[in-house]
Amino acid sequence: xxxxxxxxxxxxxxxxxxxxxxxxxxxxxxxxxxxxxxxxxxxxxxxxxxxxxxxxxxxxxxxxxxxxxxxxxxxxxxxxxxxxxxxxxxxxxxxxxxxxxxxxxxxxxxxxxxxxxxxxxxxxxxxxxxxxxxxxxxxxxxxxxxxxxxxxxxxxxxxxxxxxxxxxxxxxxxxxxxxxxxxxxxxxxxxxxxxxxxxxxxxxxxxxxxxxxxxxxxxxxxxxxxxxxxxxxxxxxxxxxxxxxxxxxxxxxxxxxxxxxxxxxxxxxxxxxxxxxxxxxxxxxxxxxxxxxxxxxxxxxxxxxxxxxxxxxxxxxxxxxxxxxxxxxxxxxxxxxxxxxxxxxxxxxxxxxxxxxxxxx
Amino acid sequence: xxxxxxxxxxxxxxxxxxxxxxxxxxxxxxxxxxxxxxxxxxxxxxxxxxxxxxxxxxxxxxxxxxxxxxxxxxxxxxxxxxxxxxxxxxxxxxxxxxxxxxxxxxxxxxxxxxxxxxxxxxxxxxxxxxxxxxxxxxxxxxxxxxxxxxxxxxxxxxxxxxxxxxxxxxxxxxxxxxxxxxxxxxxxxxxxxxxxxxxxxxxxxxxxxxxxxxxxxxxxxxxxxxxxxxxxxxxxxxxxxxxxxxxxxxxxxxxxxxxxxxx
Numbered sequence: 367x368x369x370x371x372x373x374x375x376x377x378x379x380x381x382x383x384x385x386x387x388x389x390x391x392x393x394x395x396x397x398x399x400x401x402x403x404x405x406x407x408x409x410x411x412x413x414x415x416x417x418x419x420x421x422x423x424x425x426x427x428x429x430x431x432x433x434x435x436x437x438x439x440x441x442x443x444x445x446x447x448x449x450x451x452x453x454x455x456x457x458x459x460x461x462x463x464x465x466x467x468x469x470x471x472x473x474x475x476x477x478x479x480x481x482x483x484x485x486x487x488x489x490x491x492x493x494x495x496x497x498x499x500x501x502x503x504x505x506x507x508x509x510x511x512x513x514x515x516x517x518x519x520x521x522x523x524x525x526x527x528x529x530x531x532x533x534x535x536x537x538x539x540x541x542x543x544x545x546x547x548x549x550x551x552x553x554x555x556x557x558x559x560x561x562x563x564x565x566x567x568x569x570x571x572x573x574x575x576x577x578x579x580x581x582x583x584x585x586x587x588x589x590x591x592x593x594x595x596x597x598x599x600x601x602x603x604x605x606x607x608x609x610x611x612x613x614x615x616x617x618x619x620x621x622x623x624x625x626x627x628x629x630x631x632x633x634x635x636x637x638x639x640x641x642x643x644x645x646x647x648x649x650x651x652x653x654x655x656x657x658x659x660x661x662x663x664x665x666x667x668x669x670x671x672x673x674x675x676x677x678x679x680x681x682x683x684x685x686x687x688x689x690x691x692x693x694x695x696x697x698x699x700x701x702x703x704x705x706x707x708x709x710x711x712x713x714x715x716x717x718x719x720x721x722x723x724x725x726x727x
Numbered sequence: 728x729x730x731x732x733x734x735x736x737x738x739x740x741x742x743x744x745x746x747x748x749x750x751x752x753x754x755x756x757x758x759x760x761x762x763x764x765x766x767x768x769x770x771x772x773x774x775x776x777x778x779x780x781x782x783x784x785x786x787x788x789x790x791x792x793x794x795x796x797x798x799x800x801x802x803x804x805x806x807x808x809x810x811x812x813x814x815x816x817x818x819x820x821x822x823x824x825x826x827x828x829x830x831x832x833x834x835x836x837x838x839x840x841x842x843x844x845x846x847x848x849x850x851x852x853x854x855x856x857x858x859x860x861x862x863x864x865x866x867x868x869x870x871x872x873x874x875x876x877x878x879x880x881x882x883x884x885x886x887x888x889x890x891x892x893x894x895x896x897x898x899x900x901x902x903x904x905x906x907x908x909x910x911x912x913x914x915x916x917x918x919x920x921x922x923x924x925x926x927x928x929x930x931x932x933x934x935x936x937x938x939x940x941x942x943x944x945x946x947x948x949x950x951x952x953x954x955x956x957x958x959x960x961x962x963x964x965x966x967x968x969x970x971x972x973x974x975x976x977x978x979x980x981x982x983x984x985x986x987x988x989x990x
Contacts, residue, residue: 382972383970383972386939386940386966386968386969386970386971387968389939389940389968390939390940390941390966390967390968391968393940393941393942393968394942394967394968397942401942401944403967404967404968404969406968406969407969407970435927435928436926436927436928439927489927489961489962490936490950490959490960490961490962490963491950491954491959491960493946493947493950493963494947494950494951497943497946497947497950498947500943501943501944501947507943508942508943508965508967509965509966509967509969510943510946510963510964510965511964511965512962512963512964513962514933514935514961514962514963515928515961515962516962520977521964521974521977523973524973524974524976524977525969525973525974526969526973
């Protein structure tokens with residue numbers, strides 16, 4: 367099986383690394399309560415979630431902002447036996463755990479699993495409450511990085527992160543600049559029930575899976591030019607976007623289920639939800655995916671229609687889009703959304719360019 | 728023959744409350760390479776540590792000029808070759824203006840006894856065997872880390888960065904003598920006390936806890952154990968067997984101390 371990590375690690379592992387791995391393996395295997403052993407990071411799909419995406423810390427955040435870090439830490443310590451309530455990434459994490467148990471059943475010795483890491487710049491003393499909360503929900507998170515105020519960016523690479531989710535858009539932007547897939551999570555405004563047997567991930571196309579090259583054309587030259595351009599270059603693959611590697615990693619895990627005849631019962635399903643229209647600009651997208659050797663389970667071309675209602679039907683555990691306009695729409699109708707701050711869409715959303723017609727392709 | 732010499736260039740600290748940190752001469756000086764002009768040795772790996780220790784002391788004294796809980800550095804020779812070069816060691820130290828309070832000239836056979844006699848609470852060396860020997864005899868010991876030039880961590884380079892870890896491999900390999908467990912705890916308690924002199928976000932001493940092999944449960948327990956010793960750790964990393972080298976490069980600790988947590 368080829369490696370899931372985009373940067374290939376040296377085939378010959380360092381002996382001290384192997385020793386560390388063996389010691390941890392022995393430790394987990396010896397535990398009386400069977401805690402699933404975390405996978406070897408080199409082979410796993412590592413998802414780093416921040417504390418505020420995993421748990422709802424809105425009230426605590428307010429204390430931090432209004433009263434300062436000392437009071438905030440003291441508050442957390444005082445309440446450390448009270449579990450926090452779930453945050454926006456919580457359903458996603460539960461869905462990842464479910465995929466892992468299915469994978470472990472089919473491939474008991476494989477390290478190709480999801481590796482969930484709590485990546486926060488919280489102070490270590492807040493860690494006790496976070497650990498207690500993780501215990502409370504029985505989440506399989508054994509790896510943490512609580513940096514005590516330092517930016518987590520340097521640590522993302524140290525933990526071989528494939529995807530980073532945070533509520534802090536600055537950190538997310540920094541991560542994307544470091545070529546780590548990342549997105550800013552938003553709490554949804556209403557609760558719709560999500561699948562507990564299948565991980566469902568929805569992606570926007572341009573500036574998420576693909577580069578923003580086509581979006582630039584729309585913004586600068588308008589829709590008609592865009593349509594012409596896309597038809598003309600139908601057979602030229604688009605360049606890749608920040609979340610392409612994550613889709614690729616999902617695809618590799620999906621194929622493990624297909625290999626065991628579990629295609630109909632696969633616990634991972636991927637969706638493309640794009641404002642492109644099938645007739646005029648859709649072909650290029652599908653051909654690009656094909657040229658990358660990637661499959662997407664469902665491709666939905668909206669031809670400019672709002673994404674919110676469709677996402678309501680899809681019910682993904684997470685929906686990635688580069689435009690806040692779509693994120694807002696999705697959120698309002700109960701979809702957990704994650705903003706990918708990449709590409710030309712950012713300049714327009716922040717109103718730097720005054721003239722802004724509604725984003726239509 | 729062991730002898731202790733005071734460094735007259737440095738103000739001697741109150742023996743009762745000071746935390747004595749011993750550093751080996753081989754870690755501090757590049758022997759054999761003489762600075763042509765002054766005829767003294769060049770500085771080696773342990774120099775950043777001494778600078779960081781100095782910063783901690785300066786900050787402590789700034790907060791309280793009468794502070795007695797300071798870090799007191801003892802330079803110790805651990806082999807007979809260096810033991811004979813006492814005057815060169817003293818002159819090199821003075822030349823570089825290093826904050827070394829005392830010198831102790833010992834050999835391979837006698838250095839551990841010297842450490843114990845001088846109430847050393849932390850022994851730092853670049854020699855793994857020395858660290859292991861001292862540790863087994865009950866002197867809290869740690870390997871000094873080489874510091875890399877480029878680091879993505881944005882904190883001030885002069886802060887004293889301490890890495891405490893739970894290393895199940897070392898725990899298994901080294902059997903320490905009974906009754907020697909108290910010393911690491913005492914050292915940690917003192918370290919914690921120093922840390923408490925500063926606020927959460929503004930401290931010249933930075934303590935990281937790294938759980939190399941254990942689980943989340945271990946992590947929670949260690950945080951609480953350290954807290955009960957009065958050590959408020961700044962950041963914590965639970966690796967569960969993931970490679971520690973990348974983390975080491977990011978954190979850049981001055982030394983790594985195996986906490987030998989015994990359940």
